[in-house]
Amino acid sequence: MGNLSSSAEMVVRVPPVSAPLDLERVRRKVEAGEILSDAELALLRAEAQRGTGSALRLALAHALINAGAEREALPLLETLRRDFPRDLPVRLGLARALLGLERHGDAERLLTEVLAQSPGDPEVLKVLAVLGLRRGEADKARAYVADALARDPFDAEARLLKEELESVDLPPPSVPQEQVLRPEFTAALTAALGRARVAFRRQGKDLLVKLATGGVGRVDVGSLYAAYQESPGTQGLTAYADALAARLGGLSSGLSAEVAALEARLRPVLRPADFAARAVGALHRPGPAGLEVFYVLEDAEFVRYLPEAALAPAGLTPESADAAAWRNLASRLAPVRPVLVDQGEVRLAEAFSGLWAVAEGDGHDAARLLLPSQREELALLAGEGPLRVALGRRELVLVCRESDAAACEALARLMPSPDGIPGTFRLTEEGLSAV
DSSP, rough: OOOHHHOSSSOOOOOOOOOOHHHHHHHHHHHHOOOOOOHHHHHHHHHHHHHSSSOOOOHHHHHHTTTTTTHHHHHHHHHHHHHHOOHHHHHHHHHHHHHHHOHHHHHHHHHHHHHHHSTOHHHHHHHHHHHHHTTTOOHHHHHHHHHHHOOOOOHHHHHHHHHHHTTTTTTTOOOSSOOHHHHHHHHHHHHHHHHHTOOOOEETEEEEEOOOOOOOEEEEEEHHHHHHHSSSSSSSSHHHHHHHHHHTHHHHHHHHTTTGTTTGGGGEEOOOGGGGGSSSTOEEEEOOOEEEEEEOOSSSSSEEOOBGGGGTTOOOOOHHHHHHHHHHHTTTTOOEEEEEEEEEEEEEEOOOOOOEEHHHHHHHHHTTTTTTHHHHHHHHOOOOSSSSEEEEEEEOOOEEEEEOOOHHHHHSSSSTTTSEEEEEEEEEEEEEEEE
C-alpha cells in the first residue's frame, strides 16, 4: 500500500507485472500516487486492454483515482471484483474508489467483509483507519492503527496515520507574535543564557550547557527553535528566551537531586570514536571495534550523558556505573524481527529475507549486541556463525549472516542517518569487531 492520509488520497500498492522498463516505471508512479501524463496513461490503458490478469487493470484503476477520476475507475474495479472476487488488492482498490466518491457506508461494508475473511490484515486496517478519520471517528481509527502497528511496527503508512491521529484533538499550532528567524532566536537565547549566568557553548547544531557537577547537558538548537515556532504567541521573544534559559539552567542542579535514582536510570550507548570531543566531560570508556561506550541518563526531554564529575557525589566509580548501566540494559532485551530494505527504507518482512533488525527503538540497540543474552536471542533466528552488522540507524540495528553475500551487499549500500554510525561490523561469540 502506498501513502495513506485522511486529507490526501490513498494509494494502494498494485502487484508487480512482468513488463518492459517503461511500463514498470509507470506502475511505480501509480503506486507512489503520482498523476500520469497523457502518454503514460495511454500506454497503461493499452497494456491493460491486452492483459488477461488483474495487475494491469488494477494499476489503471489506481491511476484514474490518482487523477481524481473515481467515477471512471469504479466500473473497472467492479468488473475486476466480479472476475476476481477474493483478490484482496482488487477489493481494497474498490474501497478506495468508494471512499473517493464519499460512499462511506458502501466502503465500510466492503472493508468489514474483507476483514472478516482476512482478520488482522494491516492493509485493510489502514484503510478502515482512514475511513474512521474521514468520519471523525478518531477512537475507532486509533484502534485500527494500533492493531496495524502491533503487526508491523515498521509500517511507514501506519506511523503517518498515528501521527495524524495524535494531532486530531490538538489545536493547530499558533504563530508567534514575532516572526523570528532562527539566527535571531539563537542570538536571543544566548543573550538570555548570559543574563542567567548559565555557562554554555555552541557546537554544530547542539548547545552544550555547563552542569554544576562539571559535565555538560546537550540540547539541539533546531529543536528549541521549532518548539518556539509552535508555542502560543502570547509572549515576546525576549521573555520566551529568558524562560527557556531558566529551564536549561535547571539542568545544572537536577542531577544532584536525582542521586538516589541515578544508578537505575543509567544505560550504555555506543558512539563513534570522535564523540568524546562533542560530549565534553561525559564519562566514557573504549568500546569494541574502535567505538566508545558512553552512559545516558534517561530523561523525558533531554539526552543527558553522565558527567564524570557526578560519580563521586553519587558514590559511584566508573566501574560501578558501567556495571549498573549494563545490568539495566540487560533487563530489557530488544525484539528481533525479519526485515528487508526497500528503496533505502527498512520494512518488516513477511517471510525469510536474510536480514534481521534488533529493534527496541530506544537508542540502545547497538549496545545490546554486546549482551550475551541478546546475541542468544539473535542466534535463534539468524543462526550460529559470524554476522554482519550495520549501525547506521540509531533506532535499530541491522544484521545478516556473513555468508549471505546479497544481504551483506544490501547492508553496505544502506546510507546511514546523520546520527548513526557509518560502516559495517562483524559480530561473533567474541563480540563486535570492525570489518
